[in-house]
Amino acid sequence: DTAVSQTPKYLVTQMGNDKSIKCEQNLGHDTMYWYKQDSKKFLKIMFSYNNKELIINETVPNRFSPKSPDKAHLNLHINSLELGDSAVYFCASSQAQGSGELFFGEGSRLTVL
Amino acid sequence: AQSVTQPDIHITVSEGASLELRCNYSYGATPYLFWYVQSPGQGLQLLLKYFSGDTLVQGIKGFEAEFKRSQSSFNLRKPSVHWSDAAEYFCAVGAGYSSASKIIFGSGTRLSIRP
Numbered sequence: 001d002t003a004v005s006q007t008p009k010y011l012v013t014q015m016g017n018d019k020s021i022k023c024e025q026n027l028g029h030d031t032m033y034w035y036k037q038d039s040k041k042f043l044k045i046m047f048s049y050n051n052k053e054l055i056i057n058e059t060v061p062n063r064f065s066p067k068s069p070d071k072a073h074l075n076l077h078i079n080s081l082e083l084g085d086s087a088v089y090f091c092a093s094s095q096a097q098g099s100g101e102l103f104f105g106e107g108s109r110l111t112v113l
Numbered sequence: 114a115q116s117v118t119q120p121d122i123h124i125t126v127s128e129g130a131s132l133e134l135r136c137n138y139s140y141g142a143t144p145y146l147f148w149y150v151q152s153p154g155q156g157l158q159l160l161l162k163y164f165s166g167d168t169l170v171q172g173i174k175g176f177e178a179e180f181k182r183s184q185s186s187f188n189l190r191k192p193s194v195h196w197s198d199a200a201e202y203f204c205a206v207g208a209g210y211s212s213a214s215k216i217i218f219g220s221g222t223r224l225s226i227r228p
Contacts, residue, residue: 004156042221045215104157
């Protein structure tokens with residue numbers, strides 16, 4: 001049973017399209033995150049949600065909109081995709097905000113052509 | 114705000130040799146420190162963490178790390194590496210439990226193993 005699962009694993013799309021990535025965790029954690037990993041492997045936090053409430057929003061363009069329907073799910077919708085959005089997006093969860101013991105999904109590799 | 118630096122982008126060691134990966138952090142108070150490992154095509158997995166107490170912490174897969182406040186360092190060590198240790202290693206720092214606490218990752222060190 002995968003603890004943090006994200007779909008799809010790979011996503012190839014054209015510039016200007018809209019796409020979504022879904023994430024689910026079955027660990028009973030209260031906090032979920034989206035991280036972006038660029039081609040140089042640099043990991044940057046984008047958003048965090050604690051019990052469905054947005055806690056951290058790290059100067060991410062408005063084209064990115066997270067949604068947490070319940071504390072086990074955190075989805076990421078991206079509008080008007082740009083070349084620079086190409087990256088691996090990781091979902092993660094933790095028992096509490098700031099605990100640092102993050103459990104990561106396997107990542108969703110987004111390629112914008 | 115906290116920050117973390119991993120000065121080595123890529124390290125190659127021979128199988129069976131010892132390993133030390135460097136990590137330096139910047140934070141005004143006692144930080145929460147972590148090492149994560151990322152195998153190719155995978156997400157990150159926690160190797161070990163330091164919150165308080167004993168400054169030498171043991172982790173999974175035979176790794177250990179030592180917190181040195183005077184040097185603002187949290188270096189990762191392993192006495193004898195195995196080919197399966199080839200991966201990307203990330204040091205991370207957190208400011209502790211709070212509603213807005215973030216975990217900040219270093220830029221990573223890629224470890225290659227020479228047969």
